[in-house]
Amino acid sequence: MQAGTLSIVIPVHNEAGNIDSVMAEAVDVFSAAFEAFHIIAVEDGSTDATWEKLTALGARYPHVTAIQHPNRAGKSAALRTGFLAAKTLWVATMDGDGQDDPQSVVDMASKIDLASLDAPALVCGCRTNRTDGANRKWASKIGNAIRRFMLRDDCPDTACGLKVIPRDLFLALPFFDSLHRYLPPLTRYLGFDQIYVDVVNRARISGETKYTNVGRAFAGFFDLMGVNWLMRRTHIPSKALLFAPKDDA
Structure with missing residues (x-):
């Protein structure tokens, strides 16, 4: 059993069946x-019975807190809400569709000390057996190649929902829609080390994916332009300043 405390943020939208x-x-x-x-489960403006089920789960399990967005704001916004609610040094993220194996979170957390802030500052899950269709796999490969060229990002699976990162580091990053897809290049640009851990990707049992290839590609192009601009326009004297002691006065 690993010492220390970990918060796990799970963004959820229309996942009543899972x-x-x-x-x-x-x-x-x-x-x-x-x-x-x-x-910390963040329900992001679902139109099904997800919120009702989450409130019941929160009452059943003392380890579970449910938070609701009245309107859909997107996955990154849901993650940010969860990180703001977290009280631990480290926070893990996983999806609420059943495709992520919770054991992968355990394997990733074993690479760090939950009781201290130490290198690496980001643990990324990398899906070795993606269950998506062939079209999405090819679209992902093309997107990854373009991202690596533009952002000098060597993460093989930046879109994987499984991450472990210090709470304060996540909240120090500039917030924008799709921030969750750019955690590896942004943290690396700020000087933080990261490691990659192979994780299990399971087939979706219920519900539908929230993204399409066309929609992802269209948004991804502008996201790349924006992230490239942010990186060029962001200068921090020392990464240690992101974790400067807080004034309790």
Whole structure:
């Protein structure tokens, strides 16, 4: 059992068919793996019964806190809400569609000390057995190649929902839609080390994906332009200043 406390933020949108099993498995796996943990599920403007199910799960499991966005704001906004609610040094992220294995979070967290801020500052999951269709796989490969060229980013699977990162580092990054897809290049640009861990990607059992190839490509082009600009226009004297002691006065 790993010492320290970990928060796990799970953004959720229209996952009424998956959320019960996702939470039950997560609580079971994390209870056996961590000395203490806290799951923060952020319901992002769902139009199905996801919120009702989450509130019931929050009442059933003391480790689960449910937060609701009244309107859909996107995955990055849901993650930011969860990170703001977290009280731990380190926070893990995973998706609420059942495709992420909670054991992967345990494997990734084992690479760091949850009780201290030390290198690496970002642990990225990399899906070795993606269950997406051939079209999405090819679109992802093309997108990754363009991103690596423009941002000098060597992460093989930046879009994987499984990440472990210090709370304060995530909140120090400039916020924008799709921030979650650019955590590896942004943290590397600021001088932080990162490691990659192979993770399991499972087939979706219920519900539908929230993205299309065309929509992802269209938004991705402008995101790349914006991230490239942010990196060129962001200068921090020392990465240590991001974790400067807070004034309690």
